[in-house]
Amino acid sequence: MKIGIYFCKCGGNVSGKLDVAGVRQRVAQEGVYFKDMDFPCSEAGQESIVQDIKAEKPDRVVVAGCSPREHENTFRGVLERAGMNPYLLQLVNIREHVAWVLSDPRQATEKAALYIRAAIERVKLQEPLQKTTLDVNLRTLVLGSGPAGLKAALTLAEAGREVVLVEKRPTIGGWPVLFDEVFPSLECGPCVLEPLMGEVLQGPHAEKIELLTLSQVTEVLGYYGNFKVKIHKLPRYVDTRTCIGCGMCLAGCPASGPDPLSFGLGERKAIALAFVGSLPNVPFIDPAACLRLNGRQECALCQASCPIEGAINFNDGAQDLEREVGAIVAATGGALYDCARLPNLGLGRVRNVVHSLQFERLASPNGPTGGKLLTAEGHPPKRVAIIHCVGSLDSGHRPYCSAVCCASAFKFNRLIQEQTPGTEITHYWKGLCVPGKRGHTLYEEALHDPRTRLVHYTDISQLDVANAAGGVAVRCSAGNGSAGVPPAQAKAGGTPALPVLGGAPAPQKPEAALFDLVVLCPALVPGPDTAQLARLLEAGTDRTGFFEERHGLVQSSKAKVRGVYLSGTCRAPMNIQEAATEGEAAAGNVLAALVAGRKLEIEPVVASVDAERCSGCMCCVPVCPYKAIRREPEKGKAEINAVLCSGCGTCVASCPIGAIRGAHFTNAQIMAELKGVLA
Amino acid sequence: MSTGLKAPQATAAGAPAPSSVGGADDAAVFEPKIVAFLCNWCAYAGADKAGAAQVPFPPNVREIRVMCSGRVDPQFVLSAFEQGADGVLILGCHPGDCHYKEQNYRAIQRFRIVLALLEQFGIPAERCRFDYVSAAEGERFAKLITETTAAIRALGPLRAPAQ
Numbered sequence: 001m002k003i004g005i006y007f008c009k010c011g012g013n014v015s016g017k018l019d020v021a022g023v024r025q026r027v028a029q030e031g032v033y034f035k036d037m038d039f040p041c042s043e044a045g046q047e048s049i050v051q052d053i054k055a056e057k058p059d060r061v062v063v064a065g066c067s068p069r070e071h072e073n074t075f076r077g078v079l080e081r082a083g084m085n086p087y088l089l090q091l092v093n094i095r096e097h098v099a100w101v102l103s104d105p106r107q108a109t110e111k112a113a114l115y116i117r118a119a120i121e122r123v124k125l126q127e128p129l130q131k132t133t134l135d136v137n138l139r140t141l142v143l144g145s146g147p148a149g150l151k152a153a154l155t156l157a158e159a160g161r162e163v164v165l166v167e168k169r170p171t172i173g174g175w176p177v178l179f180d181e182v183f184p185s186l187e188c189g190p191c192v193l194e195p196l197m198g199e200v201l202q203g204p205h206a207e208k209i210e211l212l213t214l215s216q217v218t219e220v221l222g223y224y225g226n227f228k229v230k231i232h233k234l235p236r237y238v239d240t241r242t243c244i245g246c247g248m249c250l251a252g253c254p255a256s257g258p259d260p261l262s263f264g265l266g267e268r269k270a271i272a273l274a275f276v277g278s279l280p281n282v283p284f285i286d287p288a289a290c291l292r293l294n295g296r297q298e299c300a301l302c303q304a305s306c307p308i309e310g311a312i313n314f315n316d317g318a319q320d321l322e323r324e325v326g327a328i329v330a331a332t333g334g335a336l337y338d339c340a341r342l343p344n345l346g347l348g349r350v351r352n353v354v355h356s357l358q359f360e361r362l363a364s365p366n367g368p369t370g371g372k373l374l375t376a377e378g379h380p381p382k383r384v385a386i387i388h389c390v391g392s393l394d395s396g397h398r399p400y401c402s403a404v405c406c407a408s409a410f411k412f413n414r415l416i417q418e419q420t421p422g423t424e425i426t427h428y429w430k431g432l433c434v435p436g437k438r439g440h441t442l443y444e445e446a447l448h449d450p451r452t453r454l455v456h457y458t459d460i461s462q463l464d465v466a467n468a469a470g471g472v473a474v475r476c477s478a479g480n481g482s483a484g485v486p487p488a489q490a491k492a493g494g495t496p497a498l499p500v501l502g503g504a505p506a507p508q509k510p511e512a513a514l515f516d517l518v519v520l521c522p523a524l525v526p527g528p529d530t531a532q533l534a535r536l537l538e539a540g541t542d543r544t545g546f547f548e549e550r551h552g553l554v555q556s557s558k559a560k561v562r563g564v565y566l567s568g569t570c571r572a573p574m575n576i577q578e579a580a581t582e583g584e585a586a587a588g589n590v591l592a593a594l595v596a597g598r599k600l601e602i603e604p605v606v607a608s609v610d611a612e613r614c615s616g617c618m619c620c621v622p623v624c625p626y627k628a629i630r631r632e633p634e635k636g637k638a639e640i641n642a643v644l645c646s647g648c649g650t651c652v653a654s655c656p657i658g659a660i661r662g663a664h665f666t667n668a669q670i671m672a673e674l675k676g677v678l679a
Numbered sequence: 680m681s682t683g684l685k686a687p688q689a690t691a692a693g694a695p696a697p698s699s700v701g702g703a704d705d706a707a708v709f710e711p712k713i714v715a716f717l718c719n720w721c722a723y724a725g726a727d728k729a730g731a732a733q734v735p736f737p738p739n740v741r742e743i744r745v746m747c748s749g750r751v752d753p754q755f756v757l758s759a760f761e762q763g764a765d766g767v768l769i770l771g772c773h774p775g776d777c778h779y780k781e782q783n784y785r786a787i788q789r790f791r792i793v794l795a796l797l798e799q800f801g802i803p804a805e806r807c808r809f810d811y812v813s814a815a816e817g818e819r820f821a822k823l824i825t826e827t828t829a830a831i832r833a834l835g836p837l838r839a840p841a842q
Contacts (some may be wrong), residue, residue, distance in 0.1 A: 067727045068744065069719070096730025097742060101821070107738045114741070560780060605746075623749070625780040648779035650749030653789065665745060671758060677741035678712060678762040 003120055004058035006049055007036040008065030010095055017099035018108035023064075026113035032120060033058070041071050046078050053082035060123040064092040064116050085128030087604065087664055090119040118676025125669045129604035134643065136225035136600045137326035139164065140590050143217060143533070146174020147576050148568025149331035150196040151583030152590075157205035159591055164323050165200065166215045166231060168529070169261075171278040173197050174333055176576050178261060178275070180363040180371060183411040183575070184438035190277055190366065192576070197279045212321070213240075213280065216529070220536045224563025224593075224643050225326050225600045235316035237285035237293070238271070243311045245281035247273065252301035257289030259368065263358045266368025271302045271312075275366035285312075327563050327590045328537060330547060331583060332529060334569030337391035337398055337522035345390060345520055346465035351376050352472050353465055353518045355390075356408055363415045373419050373517075380420045381516035385474045386412055387463065389430040392523040394460060400544060402573035405521040406433050410442035412519060413452055425452045426513060428463060428476060436575075455511070471514040524573035538627040539564045547571045557585040561627050562644055565589050605664045606645035607652055611637045613659035620651035620660060711765035711831040713740045715824070716755065718748045720778035721814050722770035728817030736824040739831075740768070748772070748809075749782030753793045756807060757800070766806045766831035770823070773811040783811075805830065806837060 005027065009015035015036075024034045033056065039045045040063065053061065061084070063075045068091040076086035094112040102108040138161055142153045145167040153163045165172075176182055177197070179189035200209055212233055219230035238249075249271050259268035261275060270289035273281070291297040292314055303312045336355055339347040346353040352375050354362070365371035375381050386409045391397035409427060416423050427446070434443045446452045457463055457476055464475040526545040534541045539559040542548040547566045550558040559566050567582035568574065574582070594600075607628075609620075614637040621629045621638065628644035629651060631637070640651070640660070652662035717723040723744050729736060741764075745751060748771025759767050769790060771783040790809040797807055808827060812820045 067723075067730075069724060069727060093727070093730075096727045100730040100733045101735050102738055103735060104738075111738050118741075623782075623785050625782065646779055648747035648749055648782050649745065650747060650779070650782045650785050653750050653752040654785070662750065665750060667752065667754075670743065670745065670755060673743055674714065674755060674759055675762055677714065677743065678759065678764055 001031055001060065001124055002056070002058045003032045003060045003062060003123065004053065004056055005032060005034045005062045005064060005116060005120075006040055006052075007034060007116075008040050008063070008095070009036055009038050010065065010099075011038050014065075014095050014099045014112075017102070018094075018105050018112055022109040023113045023116065026110070027116045027120070029120070040065060041074055046074065046081075049075075049078050050082040053079070053084060058084075059088070060126065061089045062092060062116060062119045062123055063089065064094045064112065064119075066095040067091075067093045067097075085130075087129040088123070088126055090123040090126065092116050092119045114677060114679075117679065118673045121676040122669050122673040125666070125672050126664065129663055131604055132602045132642070133599035134225055134602060136594050137227075137324050138162065138594050138596060139323070139325045140327045140329060140587075140594075141166065141217075141227070141229055141323065141325040142329045142331060144168075144174070144331035144333055144568070144570070145172035145197075145200070145211075146331060146333050146568060146579065147176060147193070147196070148333075148579040148583035148586070149174070149329070150193070150200060151580045152329045152331055152565075152567055152587045153209050153583075154196060154199055154203070154205070155584050155587035156590060157200075157203075157208035159587075160205075161208065161591070163209045164229075164231075164325060165209050165211045166217060167211070167213045168216050168332075169274070170213050170236060170284040171274040171280065172200065172211070172213070173279065175357070175360075177278075178357075178364060178367070179360045180365060180367075180415060181411065183407045184436070184441055186411070186414070189364070194277070194279070201279060210323075211280070214284070215321075217533065217536060218320070220328070220538075223641055224561075227325050227328060227563065229323050229325060229328070231321045231323060233319040233321055235287075235318055236282070237287075237290075237313055237316045238283050239311050239313060240280055240282045242308050243282045244308060245273075245283075246307065247283065248305045248307060249283055249302035249312060252305045254299065254301065255289050255291045257286050262361045262368040263355070265354075265358055265361055277366060285314075326594045327565060329565045329567060329583070329586045329590065330533065330537065330539070330559070330570050331568045331579075331586070332533060332570040333527045334524045334546075334573065335527045337525050339390060339520055339522055341397065342390060342460060344461065344464050345387065346467075346472070346518070347520055350465055350467050350472055350518075352381075352516060353520065355520045355522055356405065356412075359412060359519045363412075363419075373416060375516050379516070381416070381423060382420070383424045383426075383471065383513075383515045383517075384412075384416055385426050385428060385465075385472075385513070385515040385518045387428045387465075387474075387518065387520050388432070390460065390520045390522040393431050397460075398523040398525065398544070400523070400573070401431065401433050402524040403433050403435055404524065404573060404575045407439050407442065407575070409519075409521050410434070410446045413446040413449065414442055417449065417451070422451060425449075426474075426515070427452070427454045428457055428474070429454055430457055430460070465518055468514060471516050472518050473512055473514055474518060475510070475512040477510045524569055527570055530570055533570075537561065537564050539566075540625075544572075546573075557582055557589055560625060563593070600643065602642050603647065605647040606642045607640050607647070607649065607660050607662050608642070609638045609640055610659045610661060611635065611639075613657055614638050614655075615657060615659070617656065619656060620654050623650045623654045709832055709835060711739055711828060711834075711836070712763055713766040713768060713824075713827060713831055714759040714764045715740050715742050715768040715770060716748065716751045717742050717744055717812075718750075718771045718778075718783070719744055719746045721772035721776060722748070722812040722820070724814035725770075725812035725816045725820040728815060729821045730817075732817045734817055734821040736821040737828040739828045740824045747777070747779050747782045748786035749779065749789075751786060751789070753789060753796055756793050757796065760797075760800075760802055760806070760837060765834070765837045766808070766827060768823070768827055769807075769809045770812050770820075771809070773813050776811075776813060802837065803834070806834065 565586035568579035
């Protein structure tokens, strides 16, 4: 076997620190040639090695220079251009790890030679490896149609990609379409969302988007580039193709049931539109409420009032659909922290205590009160308490800050003062968080409002919400509860310093006050289906329960498993702008990963199982964080999917009988190098 | 997995390794041979930073680059001792920093097995160390190598356990 060594002198960086001729002498052996040069990484240097390899025709190449982290790919390219397999190369880092750290040239010379001799032993065992390719499906499945899902679907459709958009509810738009106004711009929620929703349904690229409402994924097979997904679609009982959305059917319906979109505050007819202006503009029948579907009565009043024959179909049934896609975007959204775990706050027990989503619905013109802020008794509230950090920043509940609740709370302040000017509002806060370039505006407005006051508490257990004569009593037993920044200070002129997380407010006596309405602002938590979906996608959740990112900072829109992308509040608590941007980011990642006319390249530095040796113990399966290993059902042996494998080699080390081979880092190769460095 | 260990050869006379890069053939000052398994993403990058910043560290270390500390098979460690290493280091990403999510935790779990194995072979646990170096910690890498070299030097050459 002929081995060529190309030794980089690096313009004195290396040659000034050791004896190049001495290295040459120490590595000399049968079948090995040694060429030293300056800057082989330069264009001219690379070209001269290409020519030299063509002339010398070595079987293996060692480049002794700088870090493989810097130039391994450079010299792999050199080998390729010289007609060699790029994996027949070993780099030796004699600059960073020898020349630059040893001051004694004699030591540096010896050590450089030692590393090169070890590399010679290793490279002899290296094998030509081939990148393999795979055809991919360009269609994308988007799960969820809130701001993140809508933007992901629209961005992909705009690029000409087919999208299957799956939504659990009968309508699209997520939460914000249910809001009166959104922070910080105070635009109306539907005004922000409807253009996107309209584009999905009728826009210039709408034909690329297959919208499946009332649908959920039940099974995900396959992997990156070629998923096969099963979707369960519940019956709507109204034909979306023929219904004209006139709403005639609603009037006659004699039955009603709870309206999930008013979060327990209102009811809806058994046949209903989710709300005025909801899209798709096609009613649906709630089978739990409908008299006929419950077999209680031969009622057909809706059908009788419908001007389109056959649009309402009581025999509509659930469907199980199958779709093939190359990538999956999870945008299934979040939920509010369950306030039942904070019984002292009275939700569900004390009249006129609502959570933030219920308040949004009270304030929204498409909500149960038509947008009138009313107490359960039907009066506009004159005294409102808003409790921040419900379950947030609390190791007993949720340790994190959701970073949207304070901004919402100060938006509520504005909405209340707009509707019923003069309302006394008290914010009970633990930590204040109004990030972003416009996040402070509503906060400052509240601070300057003479009728708004801020009371600090340090632990949610210090608050007690109870029925009382004349309203709802909120007691704050805080030892150091206090006005964080008294409005008086704001009025005195100038902008006061923001009360900050961990700030030390001045001590104040315990206090109690009466209110007409108490609004809880709970932490954002993962949506109820997140864990189940994570299992189906094998994508993984982190300790907060949200989807876990491939890297939390620089690969946050990728899931741990390849081909699955994350966006919006199923990944982390965030606001509308962030969710929409994440939807676009996920779409961008899909477009970069799956390109028309380009096959998927599979890196060859991956693990593989020798089925003959594998005993089927499956010790390897749980150590793989990428779900790349599975039990092959027929023979019961482990099988590694090269598309999903990242080449870390942990499974290789975990196999008790050495049946897994880590390409380019085989046991034999590592042992040869080990032997070499200890020779 | 190796089934048995030959006598360590750290003190073998006439070993080809020159004394200046370790090896115990210099009776005056014992120069230990230390094998360091470095993960590509953190520890090896940290070593690169030590080099780039020209922070010196002793020549006694012999680095083996693996993609992840999770790749370090216990047999590599045993084999290193078998072939004359006086000490072995396994350096990976800090907890929570692993490029492969959590494989450094697997490496730690496996390291405990390694220590148990070493004990059975009569090799003191202090000759094998697991530690963390981030991609930014050049100084830390150099310090770890310097400290480990001094510690192993103080322990003296690894000799075959009494038969």
